[in-house]
Every structure is written in structure tokens, then in C-alpha cells.
Amino acid sequence: METGASEPDPSRQRNGFVGTLYGEFTDTLNDSLRYSVSLTASSLTIQRICSSPGRTKVVFNLADCIGCRAYRGTDSADIGAYFTAYFYPFKRRWMSAGVARQRVEQCFRVALVQDASVNLQEAERWAAAVRDASGLQAPRREGVTYTEVRRPGRVMIFVNPQSGRGQALQLFTGHVQGMLTEAAVPYKLFITEHQNHAREVVRRADLSRWDALVIMSGDGLLFEVINGLMEREDWQRAIQTPVGILPGGSGNALAASVHHYSQSPPAWNEELLLSCGFMLCKGLVGTLDLVSIHLSSRQRLFSFLSVAWGFVADVDIESEKYRHVGAIRFLMGTLVRLASLKIYQGRLAYLPAKEKPKLPKGTTKTGHSPSTPQRPSLCSSLPCQLNPDSSTNLISHHNHNSPNSNHNTITNTTGEITTKRSEGGGKTVTPVDSLLPDLDQPVPESWTVVQEEDFVLVLAIYQSHLAEDLWTVPGASADDGLIHLFYVTAGISRPALLRLFLAMEKGAHLSCDCPHLVYEKVKALRLEPVTPHGVITVDGEMVEYGPVQAQIHPGLARLICG
Template identity: 80%
Template sequence: MEKHASDPDPSRQRNGFVGVLYGEFTDTLNDSVRYSVSLTESALTIQRISSSPGRSQVVFNLTDCVGCRAYRGADGADVGAFFTAYFYPFKRRWMSAGLTRQRVEQCFRVALVQDPLVNLREAERWARAIRDASGLQAPRRDGVAYAELRRPCRTMILVNPHSGRGQALQLFTDHVQGMLTEASVPYTLVITEHQNHARELVRKADLSQWDALVIMSGDGLLFEVINGLMEREDWQQAIQTPLGILPGGSGNALAASIHHYSQSPPAWNEELLLSCGFILCKGLVGPLDLVSVHLASRQRLFSFLSLAWGFVADVDIESERYRHVGAIRFLMGTLVRLATLRVYQGRLAYLPVKEAQRLQRGSSNNPSSTPQHPSLCSTLPCRLGPNSSPKQSSRHGRVGTNLNQHSISNSNNVITDTRPETQSDRKTTSPADLLLPGLDQRVPESWTVVKEEDFVLVLAIYQSHLAEDLWAVPGAAADDGLIHLLYVTAGISRPALLRLFLAMEKGAHLACGCPHLVYEKVRALRLEPASPQGVITVDGEVVEYGPVQAQVHPGLARLISG
């Protein structure tokens, strides 16, 4: 007969979980094999009971546990019950020195008495205690205030069956579906049927039915979901719906960033998917910055990843023809674009973090003062005086008149579903972008204007990764309140540019000492292309070509991360 005991010491109780459980159980396949099992708030310790000395002991960290379930056996005549715990600890990769999460299942048979209901209640007690303790031991990043998803978490999972190499649905079935079952996460699977399907769906959905929205695709589908949420009348509440992502595309930048934020060893392909599935099951929710992007047509988008012009945007869009090969498409696109390297004319200006902080302090010291930089939505924009001029330095100069070239490349599908800002749309176009003047106005004197007007690329990014294998900003976080601005000026050689991207695979490009690469932390920016043709992308999606400006909104959304 199995033994069981508990430690009733109140000092060891937390959230209803008793500090220690102990029991002796048999193996599920062989009743003659017995184990002593102890549970603390941080670990499940298993020791095989035998007559020989030096009994082997295995310790499972509850940080690695996604769930535990209790159940009766298939044999109706068996009075015993069972509980199974599911762990995903880091283990050595096969034929590699690296680490990756690998599934481990621990199952025990409970047969305290001849009453099957009593045995099942004991198995349920253990399963519940393991679930409660593993929830307390979810991996957390220092300095982030996490919330926890409600349990059970009603989840809508949107899958784009055409993303990446067209294997997203199969990847979900093979690698994620079982894990969600182990974690007792109920979900509804929605297969998207056309571009902007997800956007339309979440714009109209009854979000009270869902505790989380999860994307199984590339970054483009999450772009649709975020903008659909922000177009709702109840956008303030809607955008608080926790968002998750499972990598099913070829870029998977946000998924790679979330994995990086969890302080886990590097992972790619199915290993990255397993890691993101694990993070989803643990159910920690942290803040996510969004960036408000204004186009010349007065359309407004919300971005979670990047705004790009020049080399990066060209590679992203032109490499679509190699989508069937997966993530390597970006390497192929890079080599092709290097062969015919382009230079783009335009003007770039930005509001440095230090200047933004100074303006904020000034506003705090004078509560009665009105914002210096009104929203683009304002009915009466405040123009700058004739004597005001942008900040200058040895690398920077004064912006001239704004450009009115709005030509669009005919070779690309341009995002056109975003509704223009109008007086009647003010509820959906909030929050106000107080740092941005109108696109027809000069930038404020607190902004810095780049003197160079010939660029190879401009990249504004707000996550650590630009793709699975491109570590664009090693120090970035999902909630740092920053736009990380990188640009490369004309004059860089093809080999030097290639070296930069190869170094980006390890996040070492900022330390290369390349004189053509500039990196700045900013809160807002404006880009005015002068070249008649080109591509601008937001989160990897082509948008209207022409003047564009953007401002970060710290912590506007919520992200399932760890």
C-alpha cells in the first residue's frame, strides 16, 4: 500500500499550495517497481526504492513543467489511478553541444486502498499540487512585472496555412497540439483564408469569449491582429487581450525575440517552435510596446516589430520568390541584392531618448502647459515659428521643405486596408501621438536631423531580432519604450555590408566599428524618401511609399512571454 504525507506548516504554504508532499507509488507498467516521490514548491524529486544502497534520484525543476493530469486506467477492473506530469527540461541536442527543450513524461500509479474513487482523489490531489507549484515557478525576466493568464485559458489560435513553406498547420499538429493538451489549455483553431482575414475577424469578434489570441504564422499575421484590435471602438480594452506567437513563417522575428527574452539558449526551426509553445503554456504576460506609424495619406498603422527602407526592405520583399526554401530565403535575397547594391536619397530625423526625457521633465514641472508636439489627429496643428530650427551636429544638418513624392512600386502588394484618420474615427485612432508634428510641418528643434541624404538602409526596430538568425539589437526588450534606429550611409562596400549582416547573426555588428553604420535610441522619427521608387515595410508588410513618421507607445499591448 502506498504511503502519503504532507507538511502542514503554514509558513510553507503559498497560494493554497502546501510546501511538501510525499508519497510512495508504483511504476505504471510494473507493480514491483516502486518510487518515493516528494514535491516542494520548486521541484519534483523521484527516487527508486530498492534493497541495494545508493538509490538513484532524479530531480525535475518545476520551472520546466507545463502540466499534470490525473485519470483512471483503461482497465475498468483496476482499482488504481494515475497521475502524469509533463516536463520540458533543457537537454543536449543530438550530435551537438547546444541545449534545447525536450519532452519528459513522469507517470505514477496510485493504489492506496481498494476503493477506486479514493485512489483517484489522491491522484488528483497530486496533479493539482504539481500544477499549482509549476505555475509559481514560471521563468521570469528580472525587472518585468508579469501577470498570469487565467486558468483554464480560453485561447483562439489563428493559423495561416500558407506561411513559411506552407507547413504551419502541420507544425502545429506535430509540435504544439499535444503540449497544449498536457497544459490543459483549451483552444479554438481558426484557419485564415485570405489577406486581412485575421484583421477583420478580431475587429468584429466578441473578445469576452477569449483570454488570449495566439498566432501560428510569420510576423505578418500578428500585424493584422494588432491593427484589427486597434481599429475597434473599444480599442483600449481590446488591445489588452494577451497576444502570443508560435513561429510558422520564414522570418519569425518576434518569436525569436521572445525566446531570447526568456534567456534560453539559441534555437531555430522546430526547436524555436517548441520553446515558444512552452512559453505559451507557462502563461506569463508582460507589456509590449507598439509604434504608431503615420503615412502621407493620413493612414495610421500600429507596428510591433520594425519600419524599414532600403536594403532590408528590398531583401524582405524581393526574397518572397524564395519562400519555398524557408528562412534561408533571406540569405539568398541578401546575396542577390548585394550584387546590385542600391543607394537611396532621402531625409531622416529623429527625437533622441535624452531629448524626449528632457521634454517630459519640462512638461511634468509645468502641469498647466499644453503638449509641445500635437497629435497628427489634431484639428488645429501648431506650426513652428519661423526662427525655429532642428538640432544640428557634425553628422547632422537642417531639414528643408517636406517632400510630396508618394509614388508606389507596382511590383508589390501594398497594405491598403487601414482606414484613414478622420474626425469620426477619433476613438479608434487614439492614443494621441503627442511627439509628432504634422507631416506637412518641420520637425521640432528638439529633433536631430541626419546630415547625410544618401542611404543604403534605414531600419527602425523595437525587438531584439529581425529574423530567427538576425540578432539586430542585443540589448532590446519588448517593453523598453524605445525605437532602436540603425542606418547605413552610402559609401559602404559590398564586402563590408555582407560582413555586417554576417556579424548580426551573433549580435556583433554594432561592435564592428563600421563608419557607415549608425545606431541611435529614439522615441520618434521621420523618414522622407527622395528617390522616386523604393519600398517601405512595416512589420515586413509593404506600405505606401512616401514620407512616414512614427512614435513609440510604451506597454500599450500585452505579450505572452517569459
């Protein structure tokens, strides 16, 4: 369902502001209060004009400004005009330590002459100059190359009204809608009505109409959008459409990661939403790694966040029953799963990001002497759980759009592994997974095979956060070209496992010196569960249980970030 859209503002176009502007204006509520206002390429400085010494001066960084508008007053007899600038600087929180972005509005009345049209022209000149200068100033990380969403950008925003505690739409109207108006960002709101709705829309949409696709939900809805883009005939062009995230779910892992990448202080809940909304309004675009996932049924998916098996996947899926409490559902699910901790048998192999030094003669790649009995090499030892001759691939998804739904198996006939045939008879080659053999073939000699078969969890993640409050990979970035592989082996005690997750809130789990925790940076991996029943998730969505392998594709997509 589509709903209200704002219209483009031609005045949003940049005029190439350089130099300095200076003016004197009155307060909007009290004409006796006058201010001197100066605008440079980097700041807006406001100082009250009065006879007393020590005049108050306020300096606003234009990197914190998302927009400025000029307008006439509501009183037709008022000859004055007005311009208002909207800033979101970091300010100290009212009730706790630390800082967070908070809205500040600065409004001035222009009444230079007795001609209302001349005053409006002057207000418009200032508003355009502020927009111009603030557009050139945006929070950027050193060493990162950005592009920008076209101004005025046309944005399609997908909202899942069932995500999180069912408040995504209210959060959008209460926090984000006003910001987009202030920034003069035109948008179309699309409310999803069922599972894979966004995927279907994106798959057939005329993307030339949109400069960005933005998700107001949890991570599951972005999973739909990414795969919808990659299932198109023109996927190479489609996947270059910038995607943005506004946290409206329970986990909000990518939103927390994007906020972290902006080098901003930690934020949660509405503060995190404000931060992501600010970045959307600024419109900076970086690159985003995607990971190609292959399942035993030959289904191929594209992932932006994680692959999980064991404890993490169990908590994610089993905690769905607690989604009404919001992000705390994961803590509740963790405590429940700890009480009945499971051990999973399986085989794991990976391609290290950097080649390891050659081992001395007389040892194998895994470090054992030749006389040590070796496990079978990793090939698909489990029977395919689906009929390989079937023309339809099946994949089990957990429905994040419907909090009360059961786990259903749905039919999906897309996702060929190598090519798609276009209507004109040609072929559009999907990204080639050059590092991956077929699932029924052994892994190459250059891979590392983990001989330990008893796991508590396996987690492959490519963002910094697994949830708003789980800082899983402190050194990660959206485009570092790495899969960060964690696994925990059997033998860890329940208190030790709990300590790991509590330490992860501050990104300190790697300093716990836990002998059961292993962390590797890899380019590709293969996981073969031996335990007959379990859960595997991709980006928090439950997929077909069985052998799975994955490869990183650096910088394949584009992400609105800061």
C-alpha cells in the same frame, strides 16, 4: 475557417498548494519498481526505492512543468489510478552543442487500496497539487512585472496555412497541439483563408470570449491582429488582450525575440517553436511597445517590429520568391541584392531618446557652422502619391498569406489619425502622437536632422531580432520604450556589408567598427525618400512608398512571454 477546440478543465483551477506532499507509487509498466515521490512548492523529487546503495534521485523544477493529469487505466479490471506530469526542461542537444527544451513525461501508478475510486481521488489530489505548484513557478526575468493569462484560459489561435514553407498547420498539430492538451489550455483554432482575414475577425470578435489571441505564422499575421485590435471602437480595452506568437513563418522575428527575452539559449526551427509553445502554456504576460506609423496618405498603422527602407526592405520583399526554402530565403535574398547594391537618396530625422548636450555658440544642431549651406528642414517635400481629397485611403500590402500573389493595392477605409466616432455619438480617442508634427510640417528643433542623403538602408526596429538568425539589438526588450534606429550610409563595400549581416547572427555587428553604420536610440523619427522608386516595409509588410514618420507608445499592448 474554425476547427477543433479543447474544452476547459475545471480541475485546472488552483487550490493554493503549500507545504510538502510525500507518497510511494509504482512504475506504470512494472509493479515491482517502486518510487518515493515528494512535492514541494518548487520541485518534484523522484527516488527509486531499492536495497542497493546510491539510489538514483531525479529532481524536476516545477518552473519547467506545464501540466499534470489524473486518470484511470484502459483496463476496467485495473483498480489502480495514474497521474502524469509533463516537463520541458533544458537538456543537452543530441547532435550539437548547447541545450534546448525537451519533453519529459513522468507517470506514476496509485494503488494504495483495493478501491478504484479512492485511488483515483489520490491521483487527482497529486495532479492538482502539481498543477497548483507549477502554476506558481514560472521562468521569470528579474525586475520584470508579469500578469498571467486566466486559468483555464480561453485562447483563439490563428494559423496561416500558407506561411513559411506552407507547413504551419502541420507544425501546430505535430508540436503545439499536444502541449496545449498537456497543459489543459482550451483553444479554438482559426485557419485564415485570405489576406487581412485575421484582421477582419479580430475587428468584430467578441473579445470577452477570449483570454488571449495567439498567432501561428510569420510576423505578418500578428501585424493584422494588432491593427484589427486598434481599429475597434473599444481599442483601449481590446489592445489589452494578451497576444502570443508561435513561429510558423520564414522570419519569425518576434518569436525569436520573445525566446531571447526569456534568457534561454539560442534556438531555431522546432526548438524555437517548442520554446514559444512552452511560454504559451505557462501563460505569463508582459507589456509590449507599439509604434504608431503615419504615411503620406494619412493612413495610420500600428507596428510591433520594424520599419525598413532600402537594403533590408528590398531583401524582405524580393526573397518572397524563395519562401519555399524557409528561413534561408533571407540569406539568398541578401546575396542577390548584394550583387546589385543600390543607393537611396532621402532625408532622415529623429528625436533622440535622451537630450544631447547643447552645442557651443556658433554651431547648429547638426554640428555645422552657420556658414555651412543647410539642407531644407524635414517636411513633406514629396507630393502625396494619392489624392488627398479622396475619402478612401490606399495602402499597398505584400500578401504573406499567398506566396504566389503579386503586390496588390487594396482599399482600407480605417485608420483615422486622431479619433473614431462610436455608435452612440461619442468619440474614442486613439493614442495621441504628441511627439509628431503633421507630415507637411517641419520637425521640431529638438530633433536631430541627418544631412547625409545617400543611404544603403534605414532600419527602425523595436525588438531584439529581425529574424530567427539576426540578433539586431542585443540590449532590446519588448517594452524598453525605444525605437532602435540603424542606418548605413553610401560608400560601404559589398564585403563590409556582408560582414555586418554575418556578424548580426551573433549580435556582434556593433563591434565591427564600421564607419558607415550608425545606431541611435530614439523616441520618434521621420523618413523622406527622395529616390522616386523603392520599398518601405512595416513589420515585413510592404506599405505605400513615400514620407513616413513614427512614434513609440511604451507598453501599449500585452505579450505572452517568459
